[in-house]
Amino acid sequence: MDRTDRVSRVIAAPPAAVYGALLVRESLEAWLPPDGMRGRIERWDPRPGGGFRMVLTYLDATGSPGKTSDATDVVEVGFADLVPVERVVQRAVFEADDPSYAGTMTMTWHFAAAGDGTEVTVTATGVPPGIDRAAHEAGIASSLANLASYVERTD
Template identity: 80%
Template sequence: MARTDRASRVIAAPPTTVYAALLDRAAVEAWLPPQGMRGRIAQWDPRPGGGFRMVLTHLDATGSPGKTSDATDVVEVGFAALEPPGGVVQRAVFEADDPAYAGTMTMTWQLAAVGAGTEVTVTATDVPPGIDPAVHEAGIASSLANLAAYLEAADRRG
């Protein structure tokens, strides 16, 4: 059965600023890796039909091994739709030998103006069964917290 995981957060930045951070290579490399990981983008093509390849490295792989190797998750992400400033739809495929991580997961980043900020809702559909639901939702929430911190720091640097 297909699974859906979701998380949302209000970020103190307008939708156009948040949208730009979803399509900027340096920004994505900085904020997307959840707590306990670092990321490196190996390829970048921010257009519909384009995408990126990201190597995520677990800072401590004990108890949470990677999908691609003991310490890494490699993911190919395609941009299925870019809807400025309303959101981005991505299709993510993990490199993994374990069939529990096989398949294409759709990540929808929906942006909605709220007051002086933006509510960012991330909905992951067709999540591979090998990804623990609680860990995945915590990871999405962590990436959203990183995005908020990244944009708020950029606003302070202004």
């Protein structure tokens, strides 16, 4: 069955600021890694058909083995669709030997004006079965909290 995970958050910044934070390499490195991780982008091409390669490193890999190695998750992300201030659609593939992490997960970031801010809804479809739902949703929520802190600070 095709699993869907979804998390939303209202961010006190305009849709243009939130959308822009997904298309600047340095900002994505700063806010995308969830709590307990840091990220480094190795390749960057922010256009439809482009994408990036991100290495996420666990700050403490004890009890949280990575998908690519004990301490890392490496993910190839393609930009499938970029609609300014409305949505970003990414296709993510993890580098992993374990077949339970195989396949392409689609991450759709949707932005909707909400009063003086933006409601951001992240919908992940085709989530590999090896990814725990609760941990995945908590990770997305953590990234959204980081995004809020980042754009609210820089807005």
